[in-house]
Amino acid sequence: MACLLVINPNTSASVSELLQRHLQARAGDALQVKAVTARFGAPYIACEASYAVAQHATLDAWAAARAHGERPDAVLIGCFGDPGLFALRAGAGVPVTGLAEAAFLSAAKRGRFAIVTGGEPWRLMLERLAWSLGYSASLAGIHTVAPTGAQLAADPQGARALLAEACREAALRFDAQAVILGGAGLAGMAADIADKVPVPLIDSVSAGAEWAVDAIRSATPQPSSRAFGVAWQNVSWELESLG
Structure with missing residues (x-):
């Protein structure tokens, strides 16, 4: 079954659970939804500073998911504001959007x-x-x-x-x-x-589920591994490993 990875770029696990529940209900049997929560940042993104940190947290969450074996067919950034969208889209190698x-x-x-x-x-x-x-x-x-x-x-x-x-x-x-x-x-x-x-x-959130089903159905095969091409310093080992 195709898999959608949902990245919640804030640190509220309750938001991740809400997203997981609603997205899975909306997608039904079309795909499997897995939500992950940012490992650092703000409990809720509500200003420019928290948005800026959330962009880093989104990339970090993607890197951590990859390092722990996740190979999703598409990624949805679970924030109405899509922090990290352009950077993640450039390096993920799978369809990416945000709410x-x-x-x-x-x-x-x-x-x-x-x-x-x-x-x-x-x-x-x-x-x-x-x-x-x-x-x-x-x-x-x-x-x-x-x-x-x-x-x-x-x-x-x-x-x-x-x-x-x-x-x-x-x-x-x-x-x-x-x-x-x-x-x-x-x-x-x-x-x-x-x-x-x-x-x-x-x-x-419903729009995000509809996008995911359509994106996975029509996706063009991509290389199995993509990287960001950056010589990171003092970031998580997972993000550093993606380079």
Whole structure:
């Protein structure tokens, strides 16, 4: 059976468990999902500094998985922000994306899209990511709510009410044809509030599962081993071994 490796670039094992559960349920028998957790960094990525460290943590987690025998057919970065995406894609040798890029891809099929997520610092980070991935013209706007994704996940009932209103407002204010509800910790919430939003509501985790199934089905065979081509110093032995 094909295998999807999910890298959670924050240090919260509960987020990894949530991702594993929702992605496996969404993928069904199409593939086996295995989630791994960053060995260092922040419990939740919510600012530029934690995002920068998460990029290193993503590469380190990939290197550790490889060193311990994992040979996945695709990799999904389990953060709505995709830290380390471009570097990992360059060196992994298998299809790689993150929750944000997968959601952008799904939403753009419906037209211009809006994003709703937790934490104001994410606005600029997501605008930059959308630009770098070629989605600036498709991005109608970003609406952030005050609580971070971690805070929203800690209060599911309150989060659903807040996010339903935010998604409805984003659809109308930005004249969007779809809205993305972004965040690993918000997995599954879109289904609970979709009937309150006047346009299709994209769950970033579900979009990640759909991407993985399609990517593995259509992947072109790659060399069995890839490296980064860097003479690392003072990093983990697993990352150093990939060079």
